[in-house]
Amino acid sequence: MERKWEAKLKQIEERASCYERKPLSSVYRPRLSKPEEPPSIWKLFHRQTQAFNFVKSCKEDVHVFALEYKVDDGQRIYLVTTYAQLWFYYKSRRNLLHCYEVIPENAVCKLYFDLEYNKLANPEADGKKMVALLIEHVCKALQELYRVDCSAEDVFNLDSSTDEKFSRHLIFQLHDVAFKDNIHVGNFVRKILQPAFHLIASEDDDSTSETPGLGFSHFPETPIKQGIAFSKMSSDKDRGENWTLDSREWERLGSAKQSSPDLSFLVVKNNTGEKHLFVDLGVYTRNRNFRLYKSSKIGKHVALEIAEDNKFFPKQSKNISEENQYFLSSLVSNVRFSDTLRILTCDTFQSKQKRVEHFSSTSTKAENIEGFHCSPYPEVDRFVLSLVNKNGIQGGIRCWNYFFPEELLVYDICKYRWCENIGRAHKSNNIMILVDLKNEVWYQKCHDPVCKAENFKSDCFPLPAEVCLLFLFKEEEEFTAAGTMNSETQNPKPPSGVLSEAASDAAWDDSIDETDFVEATEDAELAEAAENVLLSYSGGVDEIPDELIMQVLQE
DNA sequence: CAGCGCTACCACACCCC
């Protein structure tokens, strides 16, 4: 819920800034389509959300990539294009040197791993052996939990090691099987590595002592409380079956006698000697950037290349080069669709709970609404801010609450603590400003326990005319709509008459996701960034043509 | 003018004894 709210705020912010930059398109630029040429889609954005908005508006199968362009602070710009077009300009490796796939949240994806350890801190470690053992363990887990058959030959093994660091990416090429999204992949990975967490937590330094006979299975329940079962669900939209791990079957499997696997090979030491896992668990977050095959980190010169011990070989194809096949295989969110595709899920206890809460959410909060920084009443906000901006102290609105029955706006104030009760500012407690729209007055209360105990409330002061006037508008509208509108308690939307700004309007518009707001920014700096990224070298057969950069400039 | 998502950590408010 909070997440949705944040995303919306962000979208609004984006939209506002773009409207400011380009109020209206003043020039009509007709364009002839050339049917004989494949559609060229190549757009750069400063913001990830804008890139994804553009993807949504696109008919074609386009994807978001992140391009690093500043050495120091890892700043990125976002490219939207097709896999084919990216490969066309990418393959020469003369440009687009530091490219990342953005694994979209909520997108079906492959099972993948980021593996690493410091060679100096682990002189005895045998990386290849560790990779082989991990793959073995994962395949066993896929078989036991989902009845998925696979082997090392289905694992694309990419190497990015240096003298100091052993570094690999593994991308599983399962047949007609994918995960619901990368959050589920993370849940699965944490689950199957559970026995290894015990090894890290244990203080005794003997890394091979796995306590046998404790009776826990390969993939224990805690702390990721989650069951496993193969309840075959009805087909998930248009893409085949949905296989879900569920609790009863987990118990069944758990009760089957299984010896605890020895995962001590996964334990490595970091620079400071602390125990860590060989598997990086930080790569299963929303919209994770995952470095592309043959790309290097900016400032480094080591690209991801096929590992010596890779055993995955893509099928030969007449139309697609072998390198292109490898490239396509390396893309985590490039899942081949088929009508027999199975979508694997792996829930955590928490995410399940949340879903239950969401579906069974009662309407206890339906009467009141709340938010941060600015309420749907910008005029009132401005007035409140003027009240808490005195004697050189600039207060702010920390959050607000609106109570429908009383038509009362309660503002929690920050940075300004003047309390009428004690005649000075509180030292550690904040104050509130309450705006009573019904009686057109405002007063002050505070969070201080002493003031609260005596139920302190300052004198009431009349609201200024501009706030009241707006309130009158609201009344008028309510009056005219009185016959049909009686849904205030069901729909906690403030009267629209006072929502004078477009931003406020949008804040209540649930359909904002559907609007196509897809302008690439018109910005010299972006173009410069693009040139830096794209034209790292000059000359060459597959150099990015000028038109592609111009496209960024014009649109 | 311009990255994103997340975790660990800290400071502070609040609550209770």
Added chain:
DNA sequence: GGTGTGGTAGCG
């Protein structure tokens, strides 16, 4: 003093 919460540095 324990617990919850908001802000943030820093990591991947």
